[in-house]
Amino acid sequence: MGLGECLLGAAEARNVARVMRHGALFRYYGRGHQPSLGYVRRLEQQMARRHHLKYALGVSSGTAALEVALGALGVGPGDEVILPVWSWVSCFTAIVRLGARPVLAEVDDTLSLDPAEIDRLTTPATRGILVVHYQGVAADLNPILAHARRRKLWVLEDCAESLGASYHGRQVGTFGDIATYSFQQRKVITSGEGGMVLTSGARLYERAVRMSDLGLYRDEHRAIQPAGVTSFAGSNYRLGELAGAVGCAQFARVPPMIRHLRRLRAIMQRNVGVLPGLVWRRIPDPAGDLGFDSYFFLPTHAQALALKARAQARGVGLAPHTGTYCQYAREYCQSGATQAAQFSPFAGIRPWPGPGYREQDFPRTTDLVGRMVSVPLGALFTAADAAHVGRVIREELAPLLA
Numbered sequence: 001m002g003l004g005e006c007l008l009g010a011a012e013a014r015n016v017a018r019v020m021r022h023g024a025l026f027r028y029y030g031r032g033h034q035p036s037l038g039y040v041r042r043l044e045q046q047m048a049r050r051h052h053l054k055y056a057l058g059v060s061s062g063t064a065a066l067e068v069a070l071g072a073l074g075v076g077p078g079d080e081v082i083l084p085v086w087s088w089v090s091c092f093t094a095i096v097r098l099g100a101r102p103v104l105a106e107v108d109d110t111l112s113l114d115p116a117e118i119d120r121l122t123t124p125a126t127r128g129i130l131v132v133h134y135q136g137v138a139a140d141l142n143p144i145l146a147h148a149r150r151r152k153l154w155v156l157e158d159c160a161e162s163l164g165a166s167y168h169g170r171q172v173g174t175f176g177d178i179a180t181y182s183f184q185q186r187k188v189i190t191s192g193e194g195g196m197v198l199t200s201g202a203r204l205y206e207r208a209v210r211m212s213d214l215g216l217y218r219d220e221h222r223a224i225q226p227a228g229v230t231s232f233a234g235s236n237y238r239l240g241e242l243a244g245a246v247g248c249a250q251f252a253r254v255p256p257m258i259r260h261l262r263r264l265r266a267i268m269q270r271n272v273g274v275l276p277g278l279v280w281r282r283i284p285d286p287a288g289d290l291g292f293d294s295y296f297f298l299p300t301h302a303q304a305l306a307l308k309a310r311a312q313a314r315g316v317g318l319a320p321h322t323g324t325y326c327q328y329a330r331e332y333c334q335s336g337a338t339q340a341a342q343f344s345p346f347a348g349i350r351p352w353p354g355p356g357y358r359e360q361d362f363p364r365t366t367d368l369v370g371r372m373v374s375v376p377l378g379a380l381f382t383a384a385d386a387a388h389v390g391r392v393i394r395e396e397l398a399p400l401l402a
């Protein structure tokens with residue numbers, strides 16, 4: 001189960017019932033002469049405050065947030081965007097949907113973008129970097145930002161899996177030009193479907209609003225930031241009040257959830273102990289880790305598979321909370337197809353899949369994720385559960401490493 005999903009309860013039900021009684025499900029129109037209860041706006045304000053950023057915009061999903069953010073940045077045909085090959089479906093597809101070319105980069109032992117890849121992959125067409133803070137851990141932002149600034153590239157932080165994670169004392173999402181979140185079922189907080197875009201840039205905010213709301217910029221937004229951008233054709237990625245109501249209740253659960261998860265992780269790791277051959281994922285700032293999915297690497301793929309099978313036989317699942325795969329293994333990447341052939345950013349690459357989109361182009365990532373084991377801890381786990389998981393790993397792994 002997802003983290004926030006485990007905790008759905010009376011507070012969420014109360015908020016949803018209030019919206020239903022009031023009857024205004026749409027964010028902007030209210031009902032009759034009554035405005036909506038403003039849950040979406042409240043969630044935006046809470047997220048903006050948490051991040052010390054001026055602007056937050058609720059949207060219908062994390063995927064929509066990525067498309068809106070990329071659109072706000074002006075990404076389009078002919079542009080290239082660098083992203084980690086080990087990332088969620090829509091990190092790739094959102095770029096393609098805007099007609100730009102996703103350029104896949106190796107990850108390092110943080111399981112996020114290897115900063116050195118920026119220099120290797122930048123071309124005159126590169127516009128920006130999509131950084132993914134993978135499963136509760138901030139990417140190593142200092143070197144990433146240094147490379148990006150030197151090459152005058154923007155940085156989009158995809159924080160979908162890491163609400164509450166920080167890097168040297170600052171929340172993820174506050175380092176780049178623009179950031180996105182998801183409130184999908186498997187995330188830190190859920191609203192069923194939902195997402196958010198955050199930025200401190202007035203122009204980016206207005207463009208994001210117009211991308212998400214049919215090119216419009218309503219009075220509510222003009223009161224936040226006066227208009228300054230010509231309207232353009234946007235889509236409808238608005239977030240509704242029912243989702244906003246659930247999201248607001250979930251948001252209040254974040255601080256105790258993180259405290260609990262960090263405690264569980266420490267207990268689990270103590271029980272695993274030190275085993276020669278087991279190497280934990282490198283966490284660039286250990287103080288900012290959420291603690292819900294801990295990863296380690298073993299010397300071989302066979303040992304990783306064997307451990308998962310042995311732990312599963314004792315009722316301990318070691319599959320991560322997320323369905324992330326290497327992008328080259330996905331069907332849409334293998335086909336390279338787009339909804340209309342003339343829209344394809346891959347048109348010049350023949351035969352397909354070409355270099356940069358095949359398994360053999362990512363030896364380090366393929367090796368790392370093959371030897372990787374995930375230890376997912378849930379929001380409803382107890383200290384005894386975490387200790388048990390740690391002990392099972394130790395007992396099943398020690399003979400494999402002997």
Ligand SMILES: Cc1ncc(COP(=O)(O)O)c(C=O)c1O
Nearest residue numbers: 061062063088090160182183184
């Ligand atoms: C890193 C990352 N980005 C984007 C998304 C997309 O979010 P959504 O499912 O809300 O569209 C997800 C998860 O689903 C994700 O894990």
